[in-house]
Amino acid sequence: MSDTPVVLVTGGSRGIGAAVCRLAARQGWRVGVNYAANRQAADAVVAAITESGGEAVAIPGDVGNAADIAAMFSAVDRQFGRLDGLVNNAGIVDYPQRVDEMSVERIERMLRVNVTGSILCAAEAVRRMSRRYSGQGGAIVNVSSMAAVLGSATQYVDYAASKAAIDTFTIGLAREVAAEGIRVNAVRPGIIETDLHASGGLPDRAREMAPSVPMQRAGMPEEVADAILYLLSPSASYVTGSILNVSGGR
Ligand code: NAP
Numbered sequence: 001m002s003d004t005p006v007v008l009v010t011g012g013s014r015g016i017g018a019a020v021c022r023l024a025a026r027q028g029w030r031v032g033v034n035y036a037a038n039r040q041a042a043d044a045v046v047a048a049i050t051e052s053g054g055e056a057v058a059i060p061g062d063v064g065n066a067a068d069i070a071a072m073f074s075a076v077d078r079q080f081g082r083l084d085g086l087v088n089n090a091g092i093v094d095y096p097q098r099v100d101e102m103s104v105e106r107i108e109r110m111l112r113v114n115v116t117g118s119i120l121c122a123a124e125a126v127r128r129m130s131r132r133y134s135g136q137g138g139a140i141v142n143v144s145s146m147a148a149v150l151g152s153a154t155q156y157v158d159y160a161a162s163k164a165a166i167d168t169f170t171i172g173l174a175r176e177v178a179a180e181g182i183r184v185n186a187v188r189p190g191i192i193e194t195d196l197h198a199s200g201g202l203p204d205r206a207r208e209m210a211p212s213v214p215m216q217r218a219g220m221p222e223e224v225a226d227a228i229l230y231l232l233s234p235s236a237s238y239v240t241g242s243i244l245n246v247s248g249g250r
Helices: 015-026 039-051 066-080 104-129 157-180 205-212 221-232
Strands: 006-009 030-035 056-060 085-088 138-143 182-189 243-246
Touching: 006 015, 006 066, 015 030, 015 039, 015 085, 015 221, 030 039, 030 066, 039 056, 056 066, 066 104, 085 104, 085 221, 104 138, 104 157, 104 182, 138 157, 138 221, 157 182, 157 243, 182 221, 221 243
Parallel strands: 006 030, 006 085, 030 056, 085 138, 138 182, 182 243
Antiparallel strands: none
């Protein structure tokens, strides 16, 4: 079995996840690049990594589907034979709506993808990395959002609540598995320039909100990836249960 560590990045095909995949490969990780629908984007991330001498594989799967999650982790087992890190990055927003306008379908989808998906992926990772299961230890980084603190009124309070759940999950899981060799942390990105805003019907959101950020600009996916890779790395060996704002002061 190769000694080279392996990380699975959910939603690794675009945005923050793709930046995490590229940086992880540069820092010596072998990378599972999960995607939901955009095979082409995942293949492009894999190609960029392999062209630079790294190792990566595209892994399909919807984190809103439990069977898909099981299949994703089986693919990691088959492809790499080990797991050392998980970045729970896949997440969705929705169109701006007040809470009193939201359908039950919308709220359930939001929570299924952003919360249930992250918890189920973490469970799969713990079963592979925890010393309780004869694993070698590892690190999990959950991708929360400043929305967890700010609430996203009139835009997507359901999304904000899903990210607040991620914050609490991070603290609880960190304490649950700390003695088993697994560190669990989170980042809270602020306004980051990705396709996410367009997927919520607001393609100009990052540019329009830049003046409201203390640093007067939106962040880049690579700036979030730097923080995530730090939390995954041995440099963060005594850091667990922490939530790092990557938000330009927002
Ligand atoms: P993005 O550009 O919209 O990319 C989303 C990624 O997640 C894509 O790779 C997509 O795969 C994947 N994905 C979506 N639904 C999925 C599902 N059900 N199962 C598996 N993968 C799925 O988003 P982003 O801005 O990079 O956001 C990444 C994370 O950062 C999210 O958790 C988001 O909430 C968080 N965040 C973002 C911002 C921001 O300003 N951008 C701020 C705070 C927090 P496909 O390519 O196959 O569609």
